[in-house]
Amino acid sequence: MEENKISMILEKELVVALGCTEPVAIALAAATAKKHVNGEIQEVMVKASGNIIKNAKSVGIPGMSGKGLDFSAAIGVVAGNPDRKLELLEGLTKEDERLAFKLINEGKVKASQSDSPKRLFIEVTVQTDQQSARVIISDNHSNISLIEVDGKAISRGGCENLGVASEGEELDKLSIDEIYEWVIQTDLKNLALVKQSIDLNKVIALEGLSGDYGLNVGKTIQQNVQKGILSDDLATVAMSLAAAGSDARMAGSTLPVMANSGSGNQGIAVTLPVVGVAEKLQVSEEKMIRAVALSHLVTIHIKSKFGRLSALCGVTVAGMGASAGIVHLLDGSLQQVKGAIQNTIGNVSGMICDGAKAGCAMKVSTCSNVAVQSALLAINHQEIQSTDGFIHEDVEKTIDAFCTLGNEGTRQTDELILKLMMEK
Structure with missing residues (x-):
């Protein structure tokens, strides 16, 4: 293998993360969906694979008292900056937490298990009074494989600058x-x-x-x-x-x-x-x-x-x-x-x-x-x-x-x- 190939693998697989990566990945999907819609939020729907649910159910979120899929999505919608990748929850405030709980208490956040066969799969749909956006993360915690706005796909197969996983053939070698x-x-x-x-x-x-x-x-x-x-x-x-x-x-x-x-x-x-x-x-x-x-x-x-x-x-x-x-x-x-x-x-x-x-x-x-x-x-x-x-x-x-x-x-x-x- 070429000298720089292993260096590239390290660059792709060693990523700075703030908080447990499963709830952070849910927040990333939600924040990305929110970025692509205008208007007042009416509903946030989360579907996740069983393995994601296992790891997002009980773990703490940096600086917050809330836990679980619904809170992870809500805090992502309210305060997450998707450009920060797996550090998107840095600098959360108590006001952010209050707004996330407000969304949940109003019944606007719904979470369920996905029927996807993938072990790492997250789907978040954000519906406002004007638009709808759906984001899918799969296989890798920061690999956005689909961004869809009002039913039309605007990005497929990995989101730019989000640090997708190493190529399989690189790792196989x-x-x-x-x-x-x-x-x-x-x-x-x-x-x-x-x-x-x-x-x-x-x-x-x-x-x-x-x-x-x-x-x-x-x-x-x-x-x-x-x-x-x-x-x-x-x-x-x-x-x-x-x-x-x-x-x-x-x-x-x-x-x-x-x-x-x-x-x-x-x-x-x-x-x-x-x-x-x-x-x-x-x-x-x-x-x-x-x-x-x-x-x-x-x-x-x-x-x-x-x-x-x-x-x-x-x-x-x-x-x-x-x-x-x-x-x-x-x-x-x-x-x-x-x-x-x-x-x-x-x-x-x-x-x-x-x-x-x-x-x-x-x-x-x-x-x-x-x-x-x-x-x-x-x-x-x-x-x-x-x-x-x-x-x-x-x-x-x-x-x-x-x-x-x-x-x-x-x-x-x-x-x-x-x-x-x-x-x-």
């Missing part, structure tokens, strides 16, 4: 071998976006450690280290830092994060365990940046086959990437990087996704712990054998098997999880 070689050899200037991901995600982690967010998973781990109940080791450092970032983000912190493959939580879980271990080991900044780059790219590689949304938790994939990055920090070889990925897949591959919420920080903590454990085993030449489970001798075949499980083996599970969530 990636391999662990090629990623590793590129990360080791590329000029550090090509990793500026990776450095930005470290800086952004570290800030929200520190906010989570100092504030009061969600379940305070990261903060509690750190406090128990200080009490002497937990040891101050690589695993607890990785767990506390990463979980704290997720604590803050899931609870509606107004700080942005660098998302990976459309997920801010994955962006946190890809970067912060590696950063925590790097700081604990006191390695050079360059080594840390290259390790985080390896973590990002391994995750992007696996996610390109796994899909953006699934019945399985996407943070498990971030754990696979983080394990690779931690091996690099420990001076491991390419084979040991592959071993760490194999170990992580063999450990957390069955973790389900039951929506975005405060409890996601616990899953981030778990996968960060597993990333460290898997890396340490690999460094000691311990690797799950191809005779075990669905692990293959070739890591690429193991990745394919894991992704088949996530894509084909869990559709009924996905439907049941959503049913159980909606019955509460």
Whole structure:
């Protein structure tokens, strides 16, 4: 692969996002529809796939008390700036929140499940007393695949300047071998976006450690280290830092994060365990940046086959990437990087996704712990054998098997999880 191809993939898959990407994507669709109509709003109709509903139902929205599909659409209509892409909810005010609730209380916002077979699908129609606009986002959280005004399509197949996903053929050409070689050899200037991901995600982690967010998973781990109940080791450092970032983000912190493959939580879980271990080991900044780059790219590689949304938790994939990055920090070889990925897949591959919420920080903590454990085993030449489970001798075949499980083996599970969530 050409040198700049991987750089381009990083540019497309590492995107700054404010708030959980599912409600933000709903707000983006609503804001885009509102931009294309004049007049007083009469109705806002939201239809979303089950996976979007799972992740938008309970998660916090930056600086707001409202949650859910209806509030996400309403706040997008009232205050969202679609030109800001996944940062469109920056700077929301209490007046914006009041106006969004007013729309909802007047019965003007309606939300339902779409019958689209796509796992990532959002359709928002905004009807005013003068016009109607319909916007569809599909496959990628910022990929606007249709803008329709008064029944006439004015844009199809991706909206200009909204950061659509990497081309499938670009991602198909990636391999662990090629990623590793590129990360080791590329000029550090090509990793500026990776450095930005470290800086952004570290800030929200520190906010989570100092504030009061969600379940305070990261903060509690750190406090128990200080009490002497937990040891101050690589695993607890990785767990506390990463979980704290997720604590803050899931609870509606107004700080942005660098998302990976459309997920801010994955962006946190890809970067912060590696950063925590790097700081604990006191390695050079360059080594840390290259390790985080390896973590990002391994995750992007696996996610390109796994899909953006699934019945399985996407943070498990971030754990696979983080394990690779931690091996690099420990001076491991390419084979040991592959071993760490194999170990992580063999450990957390069955973790389900039951929506975005405060409890996601616990899953981030778990996968960060597993990333460290898997890396340490690999460094000691311990690797799950191809005779075990669905692990293959070739890591690429193991990745394919894991992704088949996530894509084909869990559709009924996905439907049941959503049913159980909606019955509460």
